[in-house]
Amino acid sequence: MARYGMLIDTTKCIECFSCRVACQMQNGLPPEESFIKFYGQEEGTYPHVSYYTVPVQCQHCENPPCVANCPTGASYQTEEGVVLVNEEKCISCKYCMVSCPYQARVVSEKTGVVEKCRFCIEEVRQGKEPICVTTCVGNARIFGDLDDPNSEIVRAIAKKKAKPLRPDLGTKPKIFYVR
Amino acid sequence: MIPNRISRRTFLKASAATAALLSLGTFELETWQRLNAEREGEVKVTPTLCNACSSKCGIKVYTKNGRLWKVEGHPDHPYSKGKICARGHGLGTLAYSPDRIKEPLKKNGEGKFEPISWEQAYQEIGQKLKEIVAKDGPEKVVYVEDPRPTGKFYGPRFLAAIGSPNYFNHLTVCSNARDTGFLHTIGAVPGSDIANSKYILFIGRSYGDGVRPASVQALVQAKENGAHVVIVDPRLNNTAPLADEWLSIRPGTDLALVLALSNVLIDEGLYDKEFIARYAVGFEDFANKVSSYTPVWAEKITGIPKETITRIAREMGKSKPKAVIEQSWRGGFGCTYANSVDTGRAVALFNALLGNFQQPGGYIFGKPPQLGKLDPTRHPEPGKSSLPRIDQEFSLVDPHNGVASILPKKIEEGKVKAAFICQTNPVRGYTNPKVMADSLEKLELMVVIDVLMSETALVADYVLPEPSYLERDDVIEGISGGKPAIALRQKVIEKVYPHTVPADQIFTEIAKAAGIGEYFNFTLEELNRALLAPLSISLEELREKGTIVLNDPVKMGEVPKLKTPSGKIEFYNESFKKAGFSPVVEWKEPLVKPEQDSFRLITGKQSFHTHAYTVNLPYLLQITKDYESERLWMNRKRAEEMGLKDGDLVEVSSSEATSKIRIKVTDRIHPEALFIPSPYGNYSPYLTLAKGVGFSYMDHVPYRIDPMGGTSMIHEVIVKIRKV
Numbered sequence: 001m002a003r004y005g006m007l008i009d010t011t012k013c014i015e016c017f018s019c020r021v022a023c024q025m026q027n028g029l030p031p032e033e034s035f036i037k038f039y040g041q042e043e044g045t046y047p048h049v050s051y052y053t054v055p056v057q058c059q060h061c062e063n064p065p066c067v068a069n070c071p072t073g074a075s076y077q078t079e080e081g082v083v084l085v086n087e088e089k090c091i092s093c094k095y096c097m098v099s100c101p102y103q104a105r106v107v108s109e110k111t112g113v114v115e116k117c118r119f120c121i122e123e124v125r126q127g128k129e130p131i132c133v134t135t136c137v138g139n140a141r142i143f144g145d146l147d148d149p150n151s152e153i154v155r156a157i158a159k160k161k162a163k164p165l166r167p168d169l170g171t172k173p174k175i176f177y178v179r
Numbered sequence: 180m181i182p183n184r185i186s187r188r189t190f191l192k193a194s195a196a197t198a199a200l201l202s203l204g205t206f207e208l209e210t211w212q213r214l215n216a217e218r219e220g221e222v223k224v225t226p227t228l229c230n231a232c233s234s235k236c237g238i239k240v241y242t243k244n245g246r247l248w249k250v251e252g253h254p255d256h257p258y259s260k261g262k263i264c265a266r267g268h269g270l271g272t273l274a275y276s277p278d279r280i281k282e283p284l285k286k287n288g289e290g291k292f293e294p295i296s297w298e299q300a301y302q303e304i305g306q307k308l309k310e311i312v313a314k315d316g317p318e319k320v321v322y323v324e325d326p327r328p329t330g331k332f333y334g335p336r337f338l339a340a341i342g343s344p345n346y347f348n349h350l351t352v353c354s355n356a357r358d359t360g361f362l363h364t365i366g367a368v369p370g371s372d373i374a375n376s377k378y379i380l381f382i383g384r385s386y387g388d389g390v391r392p393a394s395v396q397a398l399v400q401a402k403e404n405g406a407h408v409v410i411v412d413p414r415l416n417n418t419a420p421l422a423d424e425w426l427s428i429r430p431g432t433d434l435a436l437v438l439a440l441s442n443v444l445i446d447e448g449l450y451d452k453e454f455i456a457r458y459a460v461g462f463e464d465f466a467n468k469v470s471s472y473t474p475v476w477a478e479k480i481t482g483i484p485k486e487t488i489t490r491i492a493r494e495m496g497k498s499k500p501k502a503v504i505e506q507s508w509r510g511g512f513g514c515t516y517a518n519s520v521d522t523g524r525a526v527a528l529f530n531a532l533l534g535n536f537q538q539p540g541g542y543i544f545g546k547p548p549q550l551g552k553l554d555p556t557r558h559p560e561p562g563k564s565s566l567p568r569i570d571q572e573f574s575l576v577d578p579h580n581g582v583a584s585i586l587p588k589k590i591e592e593g594k595v596k597a598a599f600i601c602q603t604n605p606v607r608g609y610t611n612p613k614v615m616a617d618s619l620e621k622l623e624l625m626v627v628i629d630v631l632m633s634e635t636a637l638v639a640d641y642v643l644p645e646p647s648y649l650e651r652d653d654v655i656e657g658i659s660g661g662k663p664a665i666a667l668r669q670k671v672i673e674k675v676y677p678h679t680v681p682a683d684q685i686f687t688e689i690a691k692a693a694g695i696g697e698y699f700n701f702t703l704e705e706l707n708r709a710l711l712a713p714l715s716i717s718l719e720e721l722r723e724k725g726t727i728v729l730n731d732p733v734k735m736g737e738v739p740k741l742k743t744p745s746g747k748i749e750f751y752n753e754s755f756k757k758a759g760f761s762p763v764v765e766w767k768e769p770l771v772k773p774e775q776d777s778f779r780l781i782t783g784k785q786s787f788h789t790h791a792y793t794v795n796l797p798y799l800l801q802i803t804k805d806y807e808s809e810r811l812w813m814n815r816k817r818a819e820e821m822g823l824k825d826g827d828l829v830e831v832s833s834s835e836a837t838s839k840i841r842i843k844v845t846d847r848i849h850p851e852a853l854f855i856p857s858p859y860g861n862y863s864p865y866l867t868l869a870k871g872v873g874f875s876y877m878d879h880v881p882y883r884i885d886p887m888g889g890t891s892m893i894h895e896v897i898v899k900i901r902k903v
């Protein structure tokens with residue numbers, strides 16, 4: 001069984017929001033709700049300044065506090081290590097939102113259902129890639145099996161020394177970032 | 180069949196007024212999968228063309244049960260290469276916008292729009308047009324467009340049938356200056372082979388803001404190959420992550436930089452001598468002229484250290500021919516400053532010095548696909564008008580672009596009586612909106628063809644609604660390039676508003692009513708088949724594939740015959756001389772200069788909007804809201820000096836207007852400049868989402884036209900700001 005992960009190379013991301021909108025369409029989200037948030041970073045002072053942005057979505061933690069804190073079992077982890085929400089069981093208590101250190105979860109204002117990135121598991125199980133990956137204009141995203149030592153993602157993580165965001169939190173995220 | 184386990188959201192959505200947006204909402208995963216399996220065959224993928232910007236990328240549109248689901252990039256299309264930008268995704272919902280124009284409208288005596296029948300619209304417009312042509316002459320009729328595929332065929336043919344030469348498009352605020360500079364010095368505007376380049380210099384052009392997906396991918400590839408990328412821009416734009424250095428140039432002085440770079444190349448013998456000897460004329464005159472434009476000289480003008488200029492020139496000289504100054508479009512010299520045409524000339528010539536023509540990593544002169552035409556024995560072709568154009572004083576400007584911003588002047592002079600405007604918004608986008616709107620209002624006949632009620636539509640006599648780009652077929656698009664290609668925009672979903680009519684039919688019917696119907700005795704399908712005939716590709720095949728790249732690549736290493744009068748690169752230029760300008764490019768100051776207490780207002784794209792066209796789309800506008808992207812960028816130090824903080828509301832005032840906006844304090848901008856993104860400031864009450872968001876850059880642009888390139892010189896604007 002594959003264990004899915006993603007690499008996001010911020011040295012290639014131009015903050016174009018293509019992944020954000022593609023994801024919203026794919027998942028039928030309303031415009032105000034987005035699974036991907038951007039944290040722009042300006043460094044230095046004029047004229048010696050640089051800019052990059054960090055796209056953040058659910059990190060599909062291996063050790064997910066959102067799942068641990070969900071009282072109804074609505075938040076769960078699949079065999080592939082993908083963290084999902086069962087809408088039928090979600091009672092909108094928002095415990096998971098509070099416990100997610102990456103602020104990856106969004107609540108639908110209309111329905112109260114809590115949602116987040118699902119690694120496009122429907123697509124992935126059909127042999128495709130998540131749509132944020134296929135549409136990434138800067139080729140900044142790689143998706144694949146973290147357990148396959150020959151996968152593109154595993155080689156890229158090693159080669160580019162990619163690291164998860166805030167590994168100190170102990171959640172063991174499965175999204176790796178290049179800076 | 181109604182599924183029994185749809186989620187709460189889907190229920191709510193279906194009951195909400197916005198249910199039309201997406202009929203299939205988010206299902207709980209297992210439900211989603213089951214439904215998906217059950218409904219196999221109901222997901223349909225149709226290849227077509229995007230309409231979110233002028234690039235018109237190839238896309239694949241997914242529908243579920245006949246409604247839009249999602250959009251993907253077409254892998255074969257030369258501009259998308261399998262990916263599309265945020266605009267391309269977000270534009271998909273245009274068809275379902277409640278702000279669509281749903282039926283033909285006519286302005287009544289009180290200035291209000293009333294629905295009329297198509298028959299009435301055709302008859303009245305045709306009749307009026309006939310009268311104007313008979314009374315005032317055909318040259319009093321003008322046609323203005325973006326351009327997009329159908330308009331590009333039908334518009335000029337319609338003009339020719341009337342007998343008018345007056346074709347215009349939006350390039351007066353895009354690339355007219357660059358085009359003029361390039362055409363007369365190297366005969367065309369080549370593309371840059373970015374993927375294979377080793378040294379890339381961008382002047383104002385930002386791949387991360389005016390996104391064309393294939394270009395961004397090419398730049399990423401170049402970076403992976405170790406290319407050096409330099410951004411020359413008063414603003415550190417969103418290509419920043421892909422750049423190695425940022426030269427924060429004083430706005431309007433790019434010409435000085437390029438002249439100084441040329442100076443070093445020539446002075447140190449780093450240019451391609453053989454190439455110049457073989458392909459150029461007048462090199463000595465140019466060399467003499469630039470001998471005084473040293474890096475020391477340029478440092479004072481541009482603010483870029485002389486050492487940096489010398490180093491970059493040397494590095495580019497050493498990397499030639501795999502070094503390039505990207506050709507840009509609007510960028511820093513497409514239509515921005517009084518010296519933009521000269522910057523365009525200097526850029527074209529600098530690339531010539533690098534000998535990079537038809538070389539990997541340099542400039543590539545592409546070729547168009549050889550499309551066919553209608554059989555003139557069955558479909559009589561109108562002869563081209565021999566009357567003078569109303570913008571003939573701009574003798575250097577390509578008549579395929581025209582100088583659309585001349586319209587207000589010519590309308591005042593009584594030289595234009597009727598205008599047909601197709602899917603473009605000259606009031607908001609071409610020059611000062613007040614000037615443009617006031618003059619267009621004086622026309623005897625103004626017809627706008629569009630999907631949404633733009634500010635230009637507001638001043639029209641007749642507004643004729645088209646189906647959106649997903650609901651219609653268009654004329655086949657020929658794409659020039661290193662490998663020419665053809666692509667088709669075709670119908671993906673049924674018309675949402677049944678009373679909308681595509682432009683090809685609108686032109687045909689008006690032509691009939693105006694007595695020139697014999698030139699439009701064919702259907703769009705017949706036309707498209709005729710265009711395809713020489714390529715031995717059937718329309719059916721093109722429908723299935725959407726985009727087809729032709730196996731007819733340009734020969735690399737072989738410089739094509741240049742389309743200049745001499746057939747060579749013209750360092751000394753007779754055409755400029757004849758038009759009353761210096762035959763050899765020389766330094767020219769920008770028109771205006773900020774003082775101690777004022778700023779130059781500059782503008783540019785954001786990756787998720789195109790002009791004023793996309794702001795009314797919910798997915799794209801939401802990005803603006805979430806990231807407060809409509810703010811005015813201000814240099815941190817200047818802000819501190821003025822006691823301003825990030826997010827403060829300020830008043831921006833110029834000779835033309837006063838606007839209020841909050842500021843974004845940043846180190847990413849030159850202290851003498853303020854940056855405002857271009858799309859905002861919509862005021863049409865029919866654009867219910869976009870109206871009132873941000874302010875319009877163009878409100879501050881004085882009505883002036885550059886005599887060389889016919890552009891609106893949109894960055895020649897000085898403003899003061901104060902806290903409110």
Ligand code: SF4
Nearest residue numbers: 058059061064066100
């Ligand atoms: S990122 Fe947040 S929502 Fe996603 S698995 Fe980790 S804790 Fe849960």
Ligand code: SF4
Nearest residue numbers: 023117119120130132
């Ligand atoms: S993996 Fe899918 S659901 Fe997650 S952010 Fe990307 S597109 Fe959205």
Ligand code: SF4
Nearest residue numbers: 013016017019136138
């Ligand atoms: S699509 Fe790619 S480049 Fe664009 S914002 Fe998303 S991650 Fe960045």
